[in-house]
Amino acid sequence: MAKHTIVLIPGDGIGPEVSTATRRVLEAAGLSVEWVELPAGASAVEQGFDNVLPQRTLAAIQAHKVCLKGPVTTPIGKGFTSVNVQLRKKLNLYAAVRPTKSLEAVKTRFDNVDNVVIRENTEGLYSGLEQEVVPGVITSLKVATEVACMRISRFAFRYATRMQRKKITVLHKANIMKMSDGLFLTCARRIHEEEYPNIQYDEMIIDAGSMRLVQDPSKFDILLTENLYGDVISDLCAGLVGGLGVVPGSNFGDDAAMFEAVHGSAPDIAGKNIANPLALIMSGVLMLRHIHEDAMAAKIETAYKQVLSEGKSLTADLKGSATTTQFTDAIIAKL
Numbered sequence: 001m002a003k004h005t006i007v008l009i010p011g012d013g014i015g016p017e018v019s020t021a022t023r024r025v026l027e028a029a030g031l032s033v034e035w036v037e038l039p040a041g042a043s044a045v046e047q048g049f050d051n052v053l054p055q056r057t058l059a060a061i062q063a064h065k066v067c068l069k070g071p072v073t074t075p076i077g078k079g080f081t082s083v084n085v086q087l088r089k090k091l092n093l094y095a096a097v098r099p100t101k102s103l104e105a106v107k108t109r110f111d112n113v114d115n116v117v118i119r120e121n122t123e124g125l126y127s128g129l130e131q132e133v134v135p136g137v138i139t140s141l142k143v144a145t146e147v148a149c150m151r152i153s154r155f156a157f158r159y160a161t162r163m164q165r166k167k168i169t170v171l172h173k174a175n176i177m178k179m180s181d182g183l184f185l186t187c188a189r190r191i192h193e194e195e196y197p198n199i200q201y202d203e204m205i206i207d208a209g210s211m212r213l214v215q216d217p218s219k220f221d222i223l224l225t226e227n228l229y230g231d232v233i234s235d236l237c238a239g240l241v242g243g244l245g246v247v248p249g250s251n252f253g254d255d256a257a258m259f260e261a262v263h264g265s266a267p268d269i270a271g272k273n274i275a276n277p278l279a280l281i282m283s284g285v286l287m288l289r290h291i292h293e294d295a296m297a298a299k300i301e302t303a304y305k306q307v308l309s310e311g312k313s314l315t316a317d318l319k320g321s322a323t324t325t326q327f328t329d330a331i332i333a334k335l
């Protein structure tokens with residue numbers, strides 16, 4: 001009998017390609033798993049579901065508590081609400097955790113990047129509360145609640161303690177958004193002072209913080225942000241270590257966890273078998289640690305680092321010419 005039951009959402013665009021690759025690597029590493037494969041996104045509608053986020057998919061994640069998810073497409077400027085935002089809100093996956101760490105074999109401007117973005121996932125400007133007040137005038141509501149700000153702050157300090165991290169920097173814009181970002185800061189300060197005074201704490205206005213990050217990321221450790229800033233800063237941090245193809249992501253709530261890459265469905269390269277599956281494979285490694293399969297996680301990490309160092313089977317984003325399948329085969333051969 002399979003030891004783990006995991007919901008698998010292949011996703012849209014390059015999603016099916018990178019999720020097949022990840023599934024193959026996890027199984028080749030010995031994961032005993034029953035996959036509950038269900039759709040979300042445009043592919044759900046294509047498969048005959050009446051909704052981009054079918055109730056069956058939500059219910060399966062609620063029941064099995066762990067989900068591996070490929071990227072899904074969201075129409076720009078029109079159409080349905082982002083499936084990602086819906087998933088995070090409906091499952092209350094309030095904390096996005098996105099580690100960005102230099103890979104020895106992937107040469108970038110810096111050798112020593114080791115940051116984690118912790119992003120509030122349920123509110124801010126992602127509340128979807130937009131309206132046309134009068135023709136030509138639109139408002140978009142930024143929501144900050146004490147409950148969510150306290151919850152994400154406590155999560156970040158607890159994460160720092162568990163992962164033996166030293167410092168948390170809150171990136172904010174409370175000089176302009178004095179009340180909403182002000183509340184975020186008040187909550188982070190309170191958790192620091194009252195519950196985790198041993199972890200260093202720092203605050204930086206996000207524009208200046210972004211400049212400092214690209215000048216010297218080693219000055220930072222954990223970056224704690226509200227929703228939109230975390231979205232933007234995650235991609236910035238990805239750029240510091242080699243791009244979206246090499247950074248994993250995870251979303252945690254009190255009842256479930258969902259693992260997905262930071263990147264999107266990359267429609268420009270979808271269906272060509274050239275996407276880098278590593279970001280989702282790395283997200284799979286985070287998932288293995290979450291389900292206490294640490295030895296398997298370490299084995300996969302060693303395998304992909306060897307493939308990266310040999311440099312023969314890299315995908316185009318890492319200046320190679322291998323296909324998604326060839327890169328995946330090379331990792332499996334090292335397991």
Ligand code: NAD
Pocket residue numbers: 014018070071072073074075084244245260261262263264265266267268269274275276277279317
């Ligand atoms: P994107 O991340 O899909 O692509 C940005 C660029 O990076 C593209 O040039 C793409 O080819 C490249 N890229 C991304 N992943 C790659 C990979 N694994 N290997 C090689 N190259 C890769 O961002 P976008 O183009 O802004 O968004 C496309 C769609 O994805 C949109 O509908 C957006 O809403 C959605 N999206 C989904 C998620 C998610 O499901 N978590 C996250 C971000 C964007």
